[in-house]
Amino acid sequence: MIFFLMPVHSVESSNRTASKMLCSDAAYRNNIKSIWHKRKPTYYEWTKDVANMSESNRKHHPYHLYNIQIETNNLLKYSEYCKDYYILDELISLYARPLNSLVKTNQYLFYMVI
Helix, strand or coil: CCCCCCCHHHHHCCCHHHHHHHHHCHHHHHHHHHHHHHHHHHHHHHHHHHHHCCHHHHHHCCHHHHHHHHHHHHHHHHHHHCCCHHHHHHHHHHHHCCHHHCCCCCCCCCCCCC
């Protein structure tokens, strides 16, 4: 599993200059985009899987959506902080794909991993 990494701790600390330098580093931005393009097909497959599930399965198997959220959270922060509107637009498109297939429920499942 690949997680998009950005030194968020330095963004939130007093060392914003170093983070801004990363944002302007073309090699860094290209590396982020390269990783994104490698992972994007998987995320799109996951959203397609959610849309193709029956309604009863969709209620009980939201894990693809959770995994997308977990894996792209730092990328979302990066795109906002570094004003990378290409990545931000791509993420918005990804997040919007399963919206019509979500099922409202008043139940939840809790799994404890031991």
